[in-house]
Amino acid sequence: MKSPANGAAAAVTNGEGGEKKSINPELWQACAGPLVNLPAAGTHVVYFPQGHSEQVAASLKKDVNAQVPNYPNLPSKLLCLLHNVTLHADPETDEVYAQMTLQPVSSFDKDALLRSDLALKSNKPPTEFFCKILxxxxxxxxxxxxxxxxxxxxxxxxxxxxxxxxxxxxxxxxxxxxxxxxxxxxxxxxxxxxxxxxxxxxxxxxxxxxGDSVLFMRDEKQQLLLGIRRASRQPTNLSSSVLSSDSMHIGILAAAAHAAANNSPFTVFYNPRASPSEFVIPLAKYYKAVYSNQISLGMRFRMMFETEESGTRRYMGTITGISDLDPVRWKNSQWRNLQVGWDESTAGERRNRVSIWEIEPVTAPFFICPPFFRSKRPRQPGMPAYSRGPCLGLVMISA
The missing domain is CATH 2.40.330.10 (DNA-binding pseudobarrel domain)
Structure with missing residues (x-):
């Protein structure tokens, strides 16, 4: 488990007076789960609006409605600079979430890649705690x-x-x-x-x-802290959930499309317990996964999963297909475009589609693209420059 302390501000709003109080980042992380690894403020990330939309569907138990409009000028991924990360907890449910301010950029240099890599390696060691399912x-x-x-x-x-x-x-x-x-x-x-x-x-x-979980831990001053995790349950008011789901899908896609067209900052909210996968990926993690692995059918891999009471375990699997998860709305997207099968019969709850940066191939690394390149294709009006780059689709310029 990684600490979210890398440049992350921690605040919770007092419902009565509106006063901002500090959230302990280690407690937030423990409540978020052992596999959550927030990127550091000031580094570059790759944002997947398709994954963001999935979070809405998962949290409201409602798939994307066919009436939600497409945004053809919105790329399947956006290279962004992460300006800040703020940790929050819902005052009613204690549900933890993170607020991130992103700004699309057209390229990155090797220093940006180095900063992202250093941030991944400089996370604090996890604070010990115990978690019990009630x-x-x-x-x-x-x-x-x-x-x-x-x-x-x-x-x-x-x-x-x-x-x-x-x-x-x-x-x-x-x-x-x-x-x-x-x-x-x-x-x-x-x-x-x-x-x-x-x-x-x-x-x-x-x-x-x-079915809910309670966890206890001690902070650096040896004060006792406690947090909770809610078990997944169906929304109580389905009709209102359907309405809010469609409007939320439209809202996040429209905001991302506007930001992509204007290179303007926009805000996303990440709920680690509701979202099936992280959709704001540190640049170094994404870059390493895409460039260091030649994906092919039949490839063996490992993938980490959270177990009961906040443990972790690696499961083995095989890549059985490579195809778009949603070829109509997100053509040629790398979001969960790998179809997989799992070794164990008990792995029935594991999803059958994953993204390349979520897995650890067991074969030797193989670089499929040169480490530094610039797109030579003409830029289409209204499209970010990196969306036309080869292979990764992100343009890297040497310092």
Missing amino acids: TASDTSTHGGFSVPRRAAEKTFPPLDFSMQPPAQELVARDLHDNVWNFRHIYRGQPKRHLLTTGWSLFVSGKRLFA
């Missing part, structure tokens, strides 16, 4: 929260076992800097760690259900 007992109004022994011993202050029963008061802060008080006690047959007094108030206050 059971029905954990969310009972008359119950408590059962904490795994190793997690309690590693995260909570030491108990005084001369007391009978051993107990202590815990003070924890959430993403909004709200304070929650819990009684931590070690009791039962067999003995176990429990959060009792204060826990039911937290469950009802956050409207938690079985």
